[in-house]
Amino acid sequence: MGRPRKALLDRERIGATALELVDEKGDFSVPEVARRLGVQTASVYHHVDGRAGVVELLRERVTDAIDPGTLHDASWDQVLAAWARSYRAAFAAHPRTIPMLMTSPVRAPKVLAQYERVAELLLDAGFAPSAVMPVISGLDNIVLGSALDMSAPKVMWEVADGVRAPRLSAALDATGPDRADQAFELTLAGFLAHCRELLERQAP
CATH class of the missing domain: 1.10.10 (Arc Repressor Mutant, subunit A)
Structure with missing residues (x-):
């Protein structure tokens, strides 16, 4: 044969x-x-290279869905916002990978290349080197936490009969089906606003 x-x-x-x-x-x-x-x-x-090598293959497969075009041709805050939305969508498709990937060092060259681009963008914008990784880590936390939120039950707060929580109940009744998306955009906007203030404070 x-x-x-x-x-x-x-x-x-x-x-x-x-x-x-x-x-x-x-x-x-x-x-x-x-x-x-x-x-x-x-x-x-x-x-x-063992289990760790397979974990990095997982990371590559999930992040392959992130649109690489989001990391180019815009201001740093617009780039971060677009990248975060695409990043969130990629992980929302595979939420069970998040706990594993969040607790394993990032080694995959293709993924490191994206973080390299984000670090370059932040440094070119004027962020101090000491601020770059906190900004990247903060964005990671927002994106991955929100991706998990998207896989959560439709109703996450259940007020049982006999439990007095009128304000929470009213808020739940007023909540639309896009709660997770609204929460993500609210948090992302606040994070980017804080980053802009941080950058302004660093200006000479």
């Missing part, structure tokens, strides 16, 4: 399979990935 035209196993298939498992159950193991692919666990390790 001739050799197959296409490799039976590659990093793309490993990442896709791990993402399927996380979407289904919130976690994965390398042996589970191997079983689903119909290969030996050792074969997976031949392509990735």
Whole structure:
């Protein structure tokens, strides 16, 4: 028999399979990935550096959905707003990856390239180097927290019979179906306004 035209196993298939498992159950193991692919666990390790390597494949697959065009051709605050919206949508499609990815160091070169662009943008705008990572981390927190919020139950506050909370109940009754989107835009606007003030205070 001739050799197959296409490799039976590659990093793309490993990442896709791990993402399927996380979407289904919130976690994965390398042996589970191997079983689903119909290969030996050792074969997976031949392509990735253990579990941490698979986590970075997950990160790459999720962030591939972020529009790279958002990181160009606008003022720093407009770029951050557009990037944050696309970033949020990408992770909202796979919310179960968030706890895993938030607690693992970012190593994937494709993802680091996006953060490099954001750091460049902030430095070029005049932010002090010491302010860059707090700004990036703050934006991460807003985006990923909101992406989780989008996967939450439609009703997150349930006022049971006999519980007196008239103001909260009235607020809940007045809330529309786009509560998560409104909360995200409110928080993002406040964050960017604070960043503008920070930049102004740094001006000589």
